Each structure stands twice: as C-alpha cells, then as structure tokens.
Amino acid sequence: MTSSSDQPQGADQPQGADPSWRLSLNQATIKRLSVEQAVQCCVQAGVRGIGLWRDSVDEAGAGRAARLVREAGLTVTSLCRGGFLTAATAAERTAAVADNRRAIEQAARLGAPVLALVCGGVPPGSRDLAGARAMVADGIAELVADAAAHRVCLAIEPLHPMFCADRSVVSTLGQALDLAERFSAEQVGVMVDAYHVWWDPDLEAAISRAGPRICGFQLSDWVLPLPADVLLGRGHIGTGCIDFRRLDAAVRAAHYRGWTEVEIFNEGVWAAPAAQTLRTVIDSYREHVASPGRGGEQG
Amino acid sequence: MTSSSDQPQGADQPQGADPSWRLSLNQATIKRLSVEQAVQCCVQAGVRGIGLWRDSVDEAGAGRAARLVREAGLTVTSLCRGGFLTAATAAERTAAVADNRRAIEQAARLGAPVLALVCGGVPPGSRDLAGARAMVADGIAELVADAAAHRVCLAIEPLHPMFCADRSVVSTLGQALDLAERFSAEQVGVMVDAYHVWWDPDLEAAISRAGPRICGFQLSDWVLPLPADVLLGRGHIGTGCIDFRRLDAAVRAAHYRGWTEVEIFNEGVWAAPAAQTLRTVIDSYREHVASPGRGGEQG
Numbered sequence: 001m002t003s004s005s006d007q008p009q010g011a012d013q014p015q016g017a018d019p020s021w022r023l024s025l026n027q028a029t030i031k032r033l034s035v036e037q038a039v040q041c042c043v044q045a046g047v048r049g050i051g052l053w054r055d056s057v058d059e060a061g062a063g064r065a066a067r068l069v070r071e072a073g074l075t076v077t078s079l080c081r082g083g084f085l086t087a088a089t090a091a092e093r094t095a096a097v098a099d100n101r102r103a104i105e106q107a108a109r110l111g112a113p114v115l116a117l118v119c120g121g122v123p124p125g126s127r128d129l130a131g132a133r134a135m136v137a138d139g140i141a142e143l144v145a146d147a148a149a150h151r152v153c154l155a156i157e158p159l160h161p162m163f164c165a166d167r168s169v170v171s172t173l174g175q176a177l178d179l180a181e182r183f184s185a186e187q188v189g190v191m192v193d194a195y196h197v198w199w200d201p202d203l204e205a206a207i208s209r210a211g212p213r214i215c216g217f218q219l220s221d222w223v224l225p226l227p228a229d230v231l232l233g234r235g236h237i238g239t240g241c242i243d244f245r246r247l248d249a250a251v252r253a254a255h256y257r258g259w260t261e262v263e264i265f266n267e268g269v270w271a272a273p274a275a276q277t278l279r280t281v282i283d284s285y286r287e288h289v290a291s292p293g294r295g296g297e298q299g
Numbered sequence: 300m301t302s303s304s305d306q307p308q309g310a311d312q313p314q315g316a317d318p319s320w321r322l323s324l325n326q327a328t329i330k331r332l333s334v335e336q337a338v339q340c341c342v343q344a345g346v347r348g349i350g351l352w353r354d355s356v357d358e359a360g361a362g363r364a365a366r367l368v369r370e371a372g373l374t375v376t377s378l379c380r381g382g383f384l385t386a387a388t389a390a391e392r393t394a395a396v397a398d399n400r401r402a403i404e405q406a407a408r409l410g411a412p413v414l415a416l417v418c419g420g421v422p423p424g425s426r427d428l429a430g431a432r433a434m435v436a437d438g439i440a441e442l443v444a445d446a447a448a449h450r451v452c453l454a455i456e457p458l459h460p461m462f463c464a465d466r467s468v469v470s471t472l473g474q475a476l477d478l479a480e481r482f483s484a485e486q487v488g489v490m491v492d493a494y495h496v497w498w499d500p501d502l503e504a505a506i507s508r509a510g511p512r513i514c515g516f517q518l519s520d521w522v523l524p525l526p527a528d529v530l531l532g533r534g535h536i537g538t539g540c541i542d543f544r545r546l547d548a549a550v551r552a553a554h555y556r557g558w559t560e561v562e563i564f565n566e567g568v569w570a571a572p573a574a575q576t577l578r579t580v581i582d583s584y585r586e587h588v589a590s591p592g593r594g595g596e597q598g
Contacts, residue, residue: 133500
C-alpha cells in the first residue's frame with residue numbers, strides 16, 4: 001500500500017500521524033543520555049522510533065527500559081549490538097556466543113525486531129583473515145536457533161573496511177549477504193549503514209540483491225578530515241559527501257519498508273544539547289533524505 | 300624460466316646476482332632523502348630497484364635523476380604518481396590531464412615502465428560518486444595515446460575505501476579492472492598495493508582475474524591504531540595484520556613477474572636513519588614475503 005504524502009509535516013510534529021515518516025533516533029547519537037532521557041527527547045521532538053544500546057539498557061535495567069519505551073509509545077527499531085564473534089581462543093569464542101544469546105534475549109524483551117551484529121575483527125596477533133571470517137560464520141550458525149526462538153533477526157552489519165582489522169571482517173554488503181543467505185531471512189538479515197557502505201562500487205547491485213534481507217537502515221555522513229579516533233568521524237546528514245537520497249531510493253526500491261535510524265558517533269554532536277541534536281536530525285533528514293515532493297515513501 | 304633458489308642470500312648482499320629477488324624500494328619509504336641520497340642508500344643496501352616520486356624527481360631535475368639511477372645500475376620500477384582526474388570544473392580536469400601528460404613523459408625519461416595513478420576523490424562539495432568515477436574513466440581515455448607513445452603503462456591503483464572521498468573513487472581491485480579492461484593491457488593496468496586491498500573479500504578472485512593487467516605490486520602493513528593522519532599509518536612488513544605470503548602467492552599465481560616495491564608512509568619510519576630502514580625493509584621482506592625455502596619465485 002502506498003501512502004506517500006507530498007505535504008510537509010508541521011515543524012513541531014515532523015511525523016504527526018503519517019505512518020510513512022519512519023525516522024528513528026539511534027541512541028548513540030545522544031550517547032550521554034540515559035534511556036529515560038533519550039525516550040523523553042524523542043517524544044518531545046516527535047520522533048517515534050528509537051534504536052537502543054545494550055550498555056544503556058543494562059544501566060536502566062531491561063525491564064524498566066522496555067516499560068519506559070512502551071509507555072512513551074515509541075517503537076524500538078533495533079538493539080545495538082551483538083557480534084564480536086572472532087577471538088584467538090575457543091573459550092573466548094564460546095563466551096562471545098553466550099553474550100550474543102543474552103543480547104538476543106534482551107532484544108526480545110525490549111521488543112526490538114533486530115539485533116545489529118558488529119562481527120569482529122582479526123584476532124590480535126593473527127593474520128588469518130579467512131579464518132576470522134569462518135569464525136563469524138560459525139558463531140552466527142550457533143545463534144540462529146536462539147534468534148528464531150525469540151523472533152529476533154540478526155542483522156549482519158558490514159563495517160567500513162577501515163575497521164576490518166579491529167571491528168569487522170565483514171566489509172561489504174555483498175559479503176554480508178553471502179553470509180546471511182546461508183540462513184533463513186527471518187533469522188539473519190543485513191544492516192545497511194550509509195557510513196560504512198557508501199563508497200562501494202557494487203553497492204546498488206548488492207542492495208537490489210538484498211531485497212527482504214535488509215532489516216535495518218542507518219544514516220550518518222562521511223565528513224573530512226577523519227578525526228584521530230576514526231570511530232567518531234560521522235557527521236549529521238548533509239554535512240559530508242554521501243548521496244542519501246540516492247541510497248534511500250535504492251533501499252526503498254529493494255522494498256525495505258522499515259525504519260530509518262540516524263546514528264551519529266561524533267564528540268561534537270555528543271557535546272551539543274540533545275534537543276538541538278534532535279532538531280538537526282529531523283531537519284537534515286527532511287532536507288537530504290525524505291524531503292516533501294519526493295514521493296514514494298511507504299508505511 | 301624458473302630460477303628459484305633455496306639458498307638464503309648473504310646478509311650484506313641480499314639479492315646478489317639472483318634475478319628472482321626483485322625487491323624495490325619506493326622512495327616514499329625514505330621520503331626525506333633526495334633522489335641522489337635514495338639511490339646511494341639502495342646501492343649500499345644491495346636493493347636494485349627504486350620507485351621514484353615526481354616531487355623528488357623535479358627537485359633533482361628529471362635528466363639528472365635519470366642519470367643518477369642509470370649510473371648506479373638501478374632499475375626504476377615505477378613513477379608515483381599521476382591521477383587526480385576528478386575536479387569540480389572542466390578547466391581543472393583539463394589541467395589534470397595536462398599534468399598527467401607531463402608525468403607520462405617524465406616516466407618515459409626515467410625509464411619507468413609504470414605511472415601509478417591515484418585517481419582522485421569526490422570533488423569538494425559534490426555528492427556525485429558516479430560522476431566522479433566517470434571523470435576518472437574519461438581522464439584515462441584522454442591519456443592512453445600518450446601512454447602508448449611513451450611506452451608507459453598507466454597503473455590504476457585502487458586506494459583503501461577510507462580515501463574514497465578525498466583521494467580515490469577507485470576503491471577495489473575489481474573496480475580498477477573494470478576500468479582498465481576498457482583499454483589495452485599495454486597501456487592501462489592495475490597496481491596492487493597490499494595496504495589498500497588486503498581487506499577485500501573478493502581480492503584473490505580479482506588478482507586471478509587481473510593476470511597480466513598487474514603492472515605493479517606494493518607492500519606495507521596495516522597497523523593499529525590508525526594515526527591522526529590516516530595517510531601515515533602504514534607499517535613495516537610484519538608489524539601488522541596483512542598476510543603477505545598469501546598475497547604474494549596470489550600475485551605470482553596470476554603470473555606477475557615484476558618487482559615488489561616496499562612503500563611505507565609513516566612519520567616514525569621517516570625519522571629513522573635510512574640505512575636502518577633499508578635493513579628492516581630487506582629483513583622483513585625476507586621473513587614475511589620471500590623467505591628461503593618458499594620456492595617458486597621467478598625472475
């Protein structure tokens with residue numbers, strides 16, 4: 001069903017009752033706030049979805065976090081994050097799988113349909129990239145039954161290749177799909193994060209191939225210069241060189257109908273007042289992703 | 300002809316008369332030295348190939364640089380670098396092509412068989428990645444006749460995707476091949492630089508596909524943490540997580556028989572005495588790439 005609206009939303013209620021405007025705030029964007037504060041921020045700004053992080057959820061208590069979100073009428077769009085399935089020893093890999101089981105349970109408790117997986121890098125001291133990739137595949141295979149039991153989809157998130165050594169040996173969407181396709185689409189999908197995949201010459205083909213495997217869509221911009229800690233170089237939408245409109249169109253053409261999370265790791269953004277950050281998130285989303293008149297958005 | 304030797308070379312003459320030991324020093328590794336000093340360093344260390352940089356060659360004068368290298372009995376293995384074919388305006392793109400023509404002429408004058416191309420990033424203020432890639436293709440098309448006339452091969456060098464925005468919209472070897480294959484293999488090939496491509500899940504397939512298109516092979520290691528300027532994060536072979544032996548085997552299996560350049564951008568390496576750097580380059584190459592007993596190296 002198409003429910004596009006060419007009418008801009010009211011400034012204070014950007015989403016209003018329009019189910020097509022599925023913007024979600026990933027909690028990392030306002031990292032210094034508790035779950036309770038983040039939920040309040042979203043409600044005040046009119047953002048109806050939130051992506052949660054496990055450390056914050058643990059701090060609040062999973063039951064309380066779930067209640068806060070539910071009572072505020074928000075949708076939990078993802079839980080970040082599981083993964084880190086590569087390790088030098090079998091004992092560490094077993095511990096990683098156990099930790100991912102807890103993350104799946106937590107996602108279910110929160111009503112998060114998706115657990116994002118940052119798969120893990122090359123174990124320290126190793127040069128065996130193929131071996132690390134095999135560990136990721138093995139780890140996910142151990143988790144699919146839990147994912148099924150809890151009705152949580154594991155979202156393999158390809159990370160930018162600059163994180164291959166230390167955070168994710170899964171670097172492209174095509175590679176993530178090769179892995180995901182070994183399993184049922186209900187249990188294992190892919191997370192498309194603009195910051196990580198924008199550079200990929202095969203991106204549009206991979207998105208088209210992904211189709212229903214896409215279970216999450218995250219946005220932040222590629223801004224130069226990279227900071228000393230390259231984890232924290234992401235910018236607000238529109239401040240860098242990513243063509244979000246084109247990427248969003250590709251994801252929609254692949255029939256993704258879920259939420260779009262804005263997830264920004266940036267010391268400057270974290271230092272800003274949260275309400276201002278939410279305002280920028282909404283305005284930049286409207287300007288660079290889902291501007292009025294674009295049409296074709298579907299709820 | 301196979302001329303492998305299982306005998307380790309003498310420590311002071313690592314290559315001796317063995318034509319299989321085709322290690323070349325890229326001048327960037329001892330960046331603060333003039334061409335004359337770099338040539339002396341190579342001779343003293345027994346390294347018989349050198350990759351030159353245009354800025355240093357300009358400083359020495361191309362004629363003098365060519366004479367210094369020739370009189371020392373060294374082989375110029377590449378000239379770095381041309382490219383930067385993306386720009387916001389037609390005038391800038393025309394200027395870039397003209398500059399590449401001068402680079403081709405300089406390569407020919409030096410006897411360098413290869414001009415490495417760092418293709419250029421997304422023009423400032425632009426979000427048109429596809430457009431930038433088209434500029435690269437158009438620029439190379441304008442240069443092939445010059446490359447043919449001067450018998451210089453243009454080596455498209457895929458750069459790590461963390462440089463996509465500002466240095467190279469060509470990010471993978473497969474993408475470089477898609478581009479190179481539009482032209483004759485005599486005029487347009489690819490540079491395989493370990494630092495830029497090691498993470499690529501499709502790397503071995505791309506190397507196999509590349510075959511005779513491989514016209515250069517460069518090594519440096521991926522070392523964490525990345526420094527504040529990610530251009531300068533490369534390490535000596537063996538200090539990071541790249542499996543050079545596997546990569547070298549793949550390149551040899553694709554029938555590459557040219558030189559292997561060690562090219563390290565690193566402030567710490569630049570601060571070290573050049574003779575010590577050469578020693579480390581040779582020792583680490585022997586230990587991690589072409590150790591005795593590996594066999595199969597061909598001159």
